[in-house]
Amino acid sequence: MTKEQDKFGSIRRQIKGFPTGPGLYFMKGAGDKVLYIGKAKNLRSRVASYFQQGSDVIGSRGPKIAEMISKVESVDFLETAGEVEALLAEARLIKDIRPPYNTDLVDDKTFPYLEITAGEDFPGVYMTRKPRPDSRLFGPFAGAKDLRRALSVLQKIFRFRTCKLDISKDDPKRRFFRPCILYSIKQCTAPCADKISKEDYKKAVIGDLIKFLRSKRSTILRQLKKQMEKAAAALDYEKAAMFRDRIRLIERLDRRGTPDEDVQPEVFATDPAEALTQLREFLRASEPVRIIEGIDVASISGAEAVGSLVKFIDGRPFKSGYRRFRIKTVKGIDDYAMIAEVVKRRYKYALRGEELWPDLVLIDGGLGHLNAAEAALKELKAPPVKVASIAKREEEIFLQQTLIPLKLPKTSPVLKLLQYVRDEAHRFAQHYHHILRRKKMLSDTQD
DSSP: OOHHHHHHHHHHHHHTTSOSSSEEEEEEOGGGOEEEEEEESSHHHHHHGGGOTTOOHHHHHOHHHHHHHHHOOEEEEEEOSSHHHHHHHHHHHHHHHOOTTOOSSOSSOOOOEEEEOTTSSSOBEEEESSOOTTOEEEOOBSOHHHHHHHHHHHHHHHOOBOSOOOOOTTOGGGGGOOOOHHHHTTSOOOGGGTSSOHHHIIIIIIIHHHHHHHSOOHHHHHHHHHHHHHHHHTTOHHHHHHHHHHHHHHHGGGSBOOTTTSOOGGGGOOOOHHHHHHHHHHHTOSSOOOEEEEEEEEEETTEEEEEEEEEEETTEEOGGGOEEEEOOSOOSSOHHHHHHHHHHHHHHHHHTTSSOOOSEEEEESOHHHHHHHHHHHHHHTOOOOEEEEEOTTTOOEEETTOSSOBOOOTTOHHHHHHHHHHHHHHHHHHHHHHHHHHOSOOOOOOO
16 A cells, blocks of 8 residues: 555545535645635535545546645544535635635635615615725625625615715705605605605614514515415416515525624725825834734633734735744733733744844734733844734723823724724634634644
8 A cells, every 4th residue: 555545545534524514624734734725515525525536636626636635634624504604714714824725715805795874864775895984784795696686675675775875864955856766666765855754764764674684584584475475376477486586585695694703804904005104103103114013812711822913014914924823831811921922933033034024013902912012022132113002992002111092083094004903913813713722723823
């Protein structure tokens, strides 16, 4: 038996323990490095198909996959609640880990949301990949086509507006405005033409829509099924088919994640030019601030503690510069010591001249976290580097040699950029942490 046959035999024995439900599978090479991430409806069946004896991998899957399989040392899996969860998790992990044999989903393409512009007098309802700051979001949705068609069905039911008009309740000219055809065919309540009050629109239109999206939608589905059955009994099969399609579309509204759990940071990125100019002034930096590195740590009761480092260049994420750290020297709950460990392990490479120093190190936390990072840099005998921290809830910013936190306006470009870096570091740490707790895998940490 050759060494490769023995290896593949071991992998086939591994696969026999895989579940038969949906989830993600991970092809891992030497040193547990993730080579490829895929999703499957049936994990055991899908992964086994790569390693069947006598199969022509080059002919069936192509030379690149054959090359990848030749490097596989082990396989692993991550179960998900369903296919939608697998799809969203696959996209996120591929963007984060960037396995060398995944060619799709490595760009900044995102899944769409259903957006309700809740801050307006008469909120509009849209499908979007670039939400507004004060919007109420549902999703991300697994299929843009299904969402677009479902939105059309929902408008027929709830009669919300989908136009881009700027409508104010105090505008007296609304009484003389001529509504579009959607009002005439009873698909919009025409707030543009003062056909409905602000209170009634928010309660009867938007309020009911939100309840519907948050519920199991059983009432409307029952109504549609009765209408379908009535049309079928009357031999109006075309109408019955229309109701059937509407039922399917509404049921597919469940093919979505949640904004908090299925984070897409690329969606909320803004033009950083103004922010970087103001950040230089804010930090009183002598040179432009081009490289920002954000650091965070995560653990639950001190278990499976991890650290993360994200890199931004010119205000945008630089994914190749992201790093993960499995905490090695800290026992129990000690965020300060964990921050210090990550700082030391990260910047020893910069001290050797192997990597560039950032213009700003941003720590997720308060004054204590900032002090821990500064002490670690001092211990390393690092050259002067700007360090700041940003605390959640109050969004207070601490700078070096200051005891009193600074608060910037919520609309400040500087605050938004620092929040983006902080949130990305937090998400990256938490995501890796949860994976470590669920499966002992993805060992692409930096020493």
